Amino acid sequence: MKKSAVLTIVTCSIAIVILTGVLVVGLKSDGFGIGKLLDTGSLSPEAGGEKYSYTWESEEIEGLDISWINGPIELKVGTGNEILITEVSKHVLEEKERLQISSSNGVLKIKWNSDFISFGFLQNMEKSLTITVPKETAEKLENLNCSNTSGDIKAIGFAAKNGDVSSTSGSLTVSDVKGEELSFSTVSGSMDLLNIYAEKTLDISTTSGAVKVDHFQAPETEVSSVSGKIWMSGDTNELDASSVSASIEAEFLKCPEDASMESVSGKLTMELPENDGFQAKFSSISGKFSSEFPVTGDSGKSGIAIYGSGKAELSFSTTSGKMEILKRAE
Structure with a gap:
C-alpha cells in the first residue's frame, strides 16, 4: 500500500x-x-x-x-x-x-x-x-x-x-x-x-x-x-x-490485517472488536500508548504491545499526540 x-x-x-x-x-x-x-x-x-x-x-x-x-x-x-x-x-x-x-x-x-x-x-x-x-x-x-x-x-x-x-x-x-x-x-x-x-x-x-x-x-x-x-x-x-495536527479516529467492524496511523500533534484512536490478536508498534516523543485489550510487552511512549496471536500488524506514530486502542462493545 x-x-x-x-x-x-x-x-x-x-x-x-x-x-x-x-x-x-x-x-x-x-x-x-x-x-x-x-x-x-x-x-x-x-x-x-x-x-x-x-x-x-x-x-x-x-x-x-x-x-x-x-x-x-x-x-x-x-x-x-x-x-x-x-x-x-x-x-x-x-x-x-x-x-x-x-x-x-x-x-x-x-x-x-x-x-x-x-x-x-x-x-x-x-x-x-x-x-x-x-x-x-x-x-x-x-x-x-x-x-x-x-x-x-x-x-x-x-x-x-x-x-x-x-x-x-x-x-x-x-x-x-x-x-x-x-x-x-x-x-x-x-x-x-x-x-x-x-x-x-x-x-x-x-x-x-x-x-x-x-x-x-x-x-x-x-x-x-x-x-x-x-x-x-x-x-x-x-x-x-495520516494527519499533521488533527485527530484520527477509526472504528472497525473487524480487525484489519495491516493498519498504520500517523500524526504530529493529533490524537490517534483505533476501536476494534474482539479478535484473534494483534501486535501494535507505537512511537511518540511525548504522547503515550494505551490499550483496552490485555496486552503484553511494552508500554509508555514507544515499543511493541502484543495481544493474542499477534497476527494483525498495527502501528502508531505521533510527536505529541496520544495513541490508544479501544475495545468495541459487543
Missing part, C-alpha cells in the same frame, strides 16, 4: 491554498477591484433564477466527466433514458457563458463554459449544476470524474469502475457509491461520506476540512489530512491514515 508523505502533503496543500485564495478573492471579493462585478450569493439547485435545461441520450454513455468553477453540483439518479442537465444562474446567460456539453468515446463531458479562463469569465455569477442520470446508466459507469473549484458537490447512488470526486473550497456529501477504485478530495471543504464500497482501493484526502466516513468497505484504504479531523467507521484489510 502506498504510504502517505506528510511533508509532501503540507507543501502541496500550501501551494493549492494560495492559488485557491487568489481565485476565490477574484471571484467573491473586492480585493482586486472586480468584486463589484459579481453577485454570487448563495445559490442552490432548487433556488429561483434563470434556468437552462439540456438533455442527452444515455444509451451509449459509459462515463461522466464534469468540470465546474463556481457553484454547487448535484448528481442524482432518475428514470427514463435521457440524462437531464440543468444550470441555474441569477442572471441571464449569454450563449458563450452557458455550460458546454460534448461526448467522446462514450464519455459525456460537461464543463462551466468555453471562456472561463478569460477575464470575461469573472463577470459570470455563481451557477448551480444538477445532473440527473437514468438508474441503468448510473449503476454501470466506467468512469465518474467530477471536480469543482468553488462549490459543494452532492452525489447519491452511483456505481463506477473508477470514481474521482473533488472540490477545492467546497464540501463533499456522497452516499451509496460503489466502484473498484474510488477517490475523494477537498482542500478546505468538509467531507461526509456514507455507504461507500470500493472493490480495490479507497483514497480520501483533505487539507483543512473535517472528514467523516460512515459504513465504508474497501480492501485498501488511504486517508490523509493536514488540519481536518478524521473520523471513520467500516471495514478494511489495510489502512494508511
